[in-house]
Amino acid sequence: MAYCPKCGIRVERDNRPCPLCSFPIPKVNEDGEEVVRVRKFPKTTNPYPSYMRRVLNRIFIFITLLVFVAVSLMAYIDYELNEMFTWSRYSNLSVLAGWGFIFFTFGYVKNYYKVLIGIGLDMLILLFGLDLFNGSLDWFIPLAFPIVTGTTVVAILYWSVVRALSVRGFNVIGFFFIAAVILIMWINFFIQNYQNKTDPLNWLIVTVLQLLPVLLIMLYVKYGMPERIKQKIARKFHL
Template sequence: MAYCPKCGIKVEGDNQPCPLCSFHIPKVNEEREAIVSVRKFPKTANPYPAYLRRVLNRIFIFLSLLVLVAVCLVFYIDYSLNDMFTWSRYSNLSILAGWVVLYFSFGYVQSFYKVIIGIGLDAFVLLFGLDIFNGRLEWFFPLAFPIIAGATVISVSYWSVIRALSVRGFNMIGYFFMAIVILSMWINFFIHNYQNKTNPLNWLIVTILQLLPVLLVMIYVKYGMPERIKQKIARKFHL
């Protein structure tokens, strides 16, 4: 529907004389006016994340090519010297395991749970391969397997507690140190068990003694530390 620009009445179509004043009505592009009326302002977008992603992709591709060259070179040197693959199996397995960690570090997996499980599986494959290359499994199942499984479970549990309880600030650091202490005692238990030196009572006492300072520090920070010091530390470390 068009309007006469002279007398203002509605007319059936544009680009024709007005029936009232005979003024010639100019042609109007209604679709263009509708688009302009909808898009009054330009679409805002932050180009920095996309630019950063492109840069990271290029760096990761370059590092992946270096890893591929290193693996091929190590295999070639080993085979040239020994007419078979000996030490290169250990080296290349470690290089590939490091490449997997690099893949997770570049943000290609967004879920923190998937990152933890992926790194845990990567450690399983690495340690299993290093043990089996000797011709027999000696230390993987009694030592490496429970340690990696425990570290994975503790990491997932820590992140789940942080999210479920909405833990922030100093409490987050306290929970982190508690998880580190539990993990260290878990590792210590299986190392002593592998060496046939495990004493459950002594292990329990040492665990309590290591957890006690962390608990005391958390209690002091929660109830004894002045609020102004808390605020300074929070601003300093962005807690």
């Protein structure tokens, strides 16, 4: 039997509240000990990522619907005016390629390497289609394909080196400038080759001359810049 803590009358086990004074009688187990209910603290989860994910999903759905309407409308207008698809091929392909770029940059693909490869393939499809619509592949194979492929490869290598070497701080910027110079020279090589103006020796000299200032700046930042200035810049740009 149990007793009411307020008025003291005897009550049945788990008879809550007290039939006399309506006082809430605590639950007791078989041994007569009061069962204490432990209130758990709420989980300390950060709601911001899930909130941003919902916002991005809504934006992406809106953009997808807008792209569908725009592509359908341009194709319809083009066909009604010309009884065939002419200018709408270029515009629709560009719009769809932009949609693909948004898809890869909105976080639906988690792997960084897959994102880079996906964006590279998206650009290749766009440029291939634009060149093909002209009736022949004049500039895609000698110019667009190596440039886009080289850009994708340099981006993948840059990310791999940064991760493998655990590059931090100013070194990230230094490696980025080196990758940018290499990419610029890669693009310059194929542009000159496309224009039949390639001079390998001249191209090599120009490459070295462009890399040299970057290397000198990196050496100065690494060994010559005062530590106090480094810390200020690092705090300013969160390096």
